[in-house]
Amino acid sequence: MAEHDDDVLLPRFFKVFLSESASESFAIPLSFMEHLADPLPNTAKLQGTGGRDWTVNMTKIRDGVYFTAGWSKFAQDHELVDGEFLTFVYDGHRTFEVSVFGRLGCKETRAEVEAIAVDGSSSDSDGSSSDSEEERELSMDFYGDTSLGEDEEISQSLYPLEDEETESDSAVVEGNLDIEALTNPHFSTTLKNRIYELLIPANVVKENKLTFGDSVKYIDGEGTLVGLRGKWADDRICFKGWDRICRRNRLKKHQDTVECELLHDRNKVHSIRVHIMRGTT
DNA sequence: AGGTAAACAGGCATAAGATA
DNA sequence: TATCTTATGCCTGTTTACCT
Numbered sequence: 001m002a003e004h005d006d007d008v009l010l011p012r013f014f015k016v017f018l019s020e021s022a023s024e025s026f027a028i029p030l031s032f033m034e035h036l037a038d039p040l041p042n043t044a045k046l047q048g049t050g051g052r053d054w055t056v057n058m059t060k061i062r063d064g065v066y067f068t069a070g071w072s073k074f075a076q077d078h079e080l081v082d083g084e085f086l087t088f089v090y091d092g093h094r095t096f097e098v099s100v101f102g103r104l105g106c107k108e109t110r111a112e113v114e115a116i117a118v119d120g121s122s123s124d125s126d127g128s129s130s131d132s133e134e135e136r137e138l139s140m141d142f143y144g145d146t147s148l149g150e151d152e153e154i155s156q157s158l159y160p161l162e163d164e165e166t167e168s169d170s171a172v173v174e175g176n177l178d179i180e181a182l183t184n185p186h187f188s189t190t191l192k193n194r195i196y197e198l199l200i201p202a203n204v205v206k207e208n209k210l211t212f213g214d215s216v217k218y219i220d221g222e223g224t225l226v227g228l229r230g231k232w233a234d235d236r237i238c239f240k241g242w243d244r245i246c247r248r249n250r251l252k253k254h255q256d257t258v259e260c261e262l263l264h265d266r267n268k269v270h271s272i273r274v275h276i277m278r279g280t281t
Numbered sequence: 282a283g284g285t286a287a288a289c290a291g292g293c294a295t296a297a298g299a300t301a
Numbered sequence: 302t303a304t305c306t307t308a309t310g311c312c313t314g315t316t317t318a319c320c321t
Contacts, residue, residue, distance in 0.1 A: 048284075193291060196308060202288060231310070240309080 011035035014087040014219070017233075025059075026067040026075075031066060032090075040065065041094040046074055048098055048110065058094075073099075078110045080124045184273075185210065185262045191251045197230050198242035198260070198272070205237060210262065210269050212237055217271040219247050219263075239272075249276050 013032045015022075028036070044067065046054040055075070056070035067074075078100055080086075085101035099238040102108045185208040186203050198218075204210070216239050217227045227239035245251075251258065 199289075243308090 010085060011092070012089045014085055017075070017084045017086055018082050020081070022071075022080075023075055024068075024072050026071050028065045028067070028088075030064060034092055035092070036065060037093055040181075043094065044072075045095045047095060048074075048078065048100075052077075058223065088121065092270050170229050184264065186259055187262075188257050188259050189259055195243040195246045197238040198227065198238055198245075200237040200239075200269075204262070208262070208264075209267050210264060211267055215239070216269060218242070218274060219271050220245055220249060220250055220274040220276070227272075245274055249274070 004226060009082045010212055011032065013029050015026075015029065021027075028191075040058055040060060042057065043055050044058045046056055046067075048054065049160055056074060057068040059066050059068045080100070081103075083103050085097045087101070089097040089099075091097075100108050123276055140260040185204055189198065200210075200212070205212075215226050216227050216229075218227055218241065225244050227241035230238040230240050232238065245258075257277045259277065261273040261275065262269045263271040263273055
């Protein structure tokens, strides 16, 4: 338990896998570079949930850092397909613990070690976690940033670097997201006139007995942004900063639909994962 | 079917920030 | 410092769901 608490403090990031841009090399988000060891090690160890390790080269290209040689082997061994989520927990030296979340939103164990005793180094591989526990673990992965409520952190997150926006992958789904497959509470929305706020439909809140804090993280293929809770005279629940999601994903009115998946920990929503479906309205 | 309440979109006013 | 732009809270009208 205490071990898990320590783990939560480790820096982490997530990305959506897109074969088009990530089959040969994999870009580490620019905003994560401040956490990387200095000087940058030549290689990194990727620890899969199946208990195996992969060594990959870490290469600095222009202003970014990429996993290069060895990454394609990792991707192949994990049978990564477009749209799957990867989370990376960094130990501060050269090891990344990588978790794979399938398109159904569940954590998956892949590239397993055959008939080998688990050495206990990975809390993910004990094989005892139930569905709900896995879901909570996913929540905790995105919960890593415990300073969510601090103004400084929020303002940084709200205004990401332009470079980050243009260089990272997009989580756009071209109209083929299987909505029924989403296991978390979700709702769809479109680009409204009032783009600064995202309204959480009251029926979704009620049906799922959801609660909200003062902020949520918006998660799209570009990374995360923090939206502060809006204050309204009525009881509606809405979050600000939504316009940045709309803008950086170039949402179009009367064309695009956004499926918002509410990631929660014991019904308290901490993040909203954004699935964009082009040309569906 | 009609009345009522809840939910929601969007207009308006204004505060805050940016820029000349 | 004045002006313009952006962001946000309040308010109101419309739509929808529910109850009688």
